[in-house]
Amino acid sequence: MADASLVILAAGLGSRYGGLKQIDPIGPNGEWLIEYSIYDALAVGIKHVIFVIQGIQEAAFQETLGNKLVGRCRVSFAHQAVADVPSGIGPLPKREKPWGTGHAVLSARRWVEGPFAVINADDFYGRESYAHLAQFLAHADRSPDAYAMVGFDLRKTLAAHGTVSRGVCRVGTDGLLIGIDERTKVGIWNDVPVFWDREGTLHKLPDISIVSMNMWAFPQVFMEELAVNFEQFLSSPNTDPVRDEFFLPSAVSELAVARRARVRVLPTTATWMGVTYREDLDRVRRGIQTMIDAGVYPQHLWNHKV
Numbered sequence: 001m002a003d004a005s006l007v008i009l010a011a012g013l014g015s016r017y018g019g020l021k022q023i024d025p026i027g028p029n030g031e032w033l034i035e036y037s038i039y040d041a042l043a044v045g046i047k048h049v050i051f052v053i054q055g056i057q058e059a060a061f062q063e064t065l066g067n068k069l070v071g072r073c074r075v076s077f078a079h080q081a082v083a084d085v086p087s088g089i090g091p092l093p094k095r096e097k098p099w100g101t102g103h104a105v106l107s108a109r110r111w112v113e114g115p116f117a118v119i120n121a122d123d124f125y126g127r128e129s130y131a132h133l134a135q136f137l138a139h140a141d142r143s144p145d146a147y148a149m150v151g152f153d154l155r156k157t158l159a160a161h162g163t164v165s166r167g168v169c170r171v172g173t174d175g176l177l178i179g180i181d182e183r184t185k186v187g188i189w190n191d192v193p194v195f196w197d198r199e200g201t202l203h204k205l206p207d208i209s210i211v212s213m214n215m216w217a218f219p220q221v222f223m224e225e226l227a228v229n230f231e232q233f234l235s236s237p238n239t240d241p242v243r244d245e246f247f248l249p250s251a252v253s254e255l256a257v258a259r260r261a262r263v264r265v266l267p268t269t270a271t272w273m274g275v276t277y278r279e280d281l282d283r284v285r286r287g288i289q290t291m292i293d294a295g296v297y298p299q300h301l302w303n304h305k306v
Contacts, residue, residue: 003113003114003115004045004046004047004048004114004115004116004117004137005046005048005049005050005111005112005113005114005115005116005117006038006041006046006048006049006050006116006117006118006119007050007052007105007108007112007116007117007118007119008034008037008038008049008050008051008052008119008120008121009052009101009104009105009118009119009120009121009214010034010051010052010053010057010061010121010122011052011053011054011057011079011080011098011104011107023057023060023061023064024275024281026281026284026285026288027285027288027292027301028289028292028299029299029300029301031301032064032065033121033122033123033124033273033275033284033288034065034121034122035065035068035301035302036124036288036297036301037119037121037123037124037125038065038069038073039297039301039302040125040126040127040129040130041117041130042072042073043127043130044127044130044131044133044134045134045138046073046117046134047073047074048073048074048075048076048113049069049073049074049075049076050075050076050077050078050108050111050112050116051075051076051077051078051121052078052079052080052104052105052107052108053077053078053079053080054079054080054081054098055079055081058077058079061077062077068302076108076111078107078108078110078111079107080098080099080103080104080107081107082095082096082097082098082099084103084106084107085099085230085234086227086230086231086234088231089231089234089235092234092241093241093242094242095241095242097245099230099245099246100245100246100247100248101120101214101245101246101247101248101249102226102229102230102233102245102246102247102248102250102251103230103246104248105118105223105226105248106223106226106227106230109223109226109227112220112223113220114220115137115217115218115219115220116217116218116220117133117137117215117216117217117218118214118215118216118217118218118248119214119215120213120214120215120274122274122275122276123213123214123215123272123273123274124271124272124273124274124284124287124288125150125213125215125268125270125272126268126270126271126272127270127296128268128269128270129150129215129266129268129270132148132150132266132268133148133150133215133217133266136148136217136264136266137217143219144219144221145219145260145261145262146219146262146264147216147217147218147219147222147252147255147261147262147263147264148216148217148263148264148265148266149169149177149212149215149216149217149252149263149264149265149266150213150215150216150266150267150268151169151171151210151211151212151265151266151267151268152210152211152212152213152268152272153208153209153210153211154166154168154186154193154205154208154209154210154211155193155207156271156272157211157213157272157274158186158187158188158193159187159274159276159277159280160279160280160283162187162276162277163184163185163186163187163195163196164185164186164187164274164276165182165183165184165185165186166182166183166186166195166211166212166213167180167181167182167183167211167212167214167247167249167250167253168180168181168182168183168186168195168205168209168210168211169209169210169211169212169265171210171265175264175265176256176262176263176264176265177252177253177256177263177264177265178256178257179253179256179257180212180249180250180252180253180256181253182247182249182250182253183195183205185197186205189202192204192205192207193205193206193207193209210265210267212249213272213274214248214249216248216252222261225251225255225260225261226251229246229251229254229255230246230251233246271287273287273288
């Protein structure tokens with residue numbers, strides 16, 4: 001674990017939320033949700049944290065988290081920029097939003113020095129999930145095609161206030177990922193999990209489904225695969241360069257389908273919580289306080305040694 005890093009994707013604009021949800025206070029002393037993720041990661045042996053952010057966010061991250069993490073881990077900041085595209089790609093139309101989660105991970109390529117885990121800044125995954133990742137990173141054979149993904153129950157990840165994007169997984173009997181179907185509008189309709197396609201057509205999903213919440217473990221060489229995949233994405237005539245996003249689950253799924261990656265799915269019963277809409281804040285705050293009351297986290301998060 002000495003060379004393993006945690007890459008935290010925190011550059012999203014929060015269009016559904018209406019602001020930078022990554023920095024809203026969640027804990028009783030103003031802690032961000034991301035701080036509980038870092039606390040759990042340090043507890044299982046992660047020593048290097050890489051924040052993928054927009055350049056304008058760095059001052060806020062430094063001011064809030066810098067002093068708290070001094071002496072606990074090494075911290076790096078990678079900036080996700082729309083202009084960060086391969087040099088061989090021709091002129092692209094003006095685009096305002098980032099290129100998506102796959103591009104966000106690729107933005108950290110200069111700071112990753114070994115195997116690494118990936119999480120979202122606005123998701124809470126639970127201590128058990130980090131233990132699964134740590135065990136994989138510590139005991140994996142370190143072969144260039146050995147990946148892992150923590151899998152969550154679809155129903156436990158849906159928002160109460162609208163639709164969400166989810167990577168619905170197809171898993172083989174050997175526990176390896178077969179593929180991921182990216183669904184951008186997932187919700188409940190008449191107590192059945194469903195998604196709406198781009199044309200607005202309703203489709204049912206299996207009642208028992210495993211989804212990716214962007215909690216992964218990768219070998220360092222995955223960055224090279226991701227760079228190739230991103231260039232292919234930008235070069236494809238089927239890509240709308242103004243609105244399409246380069247999703248991390250889709251990139252991994254393509255590698256799995258091509259048998260260039262063996263993705264071990266690590267099922268977890270841990271409690272997942274996320275902030276997609278502003279209405280989710282109170283629910284997440286109550287959930288964190290419940291765990292504090294149960295002794296999972298201290299009342300003052302960083303007053304105790306992890």
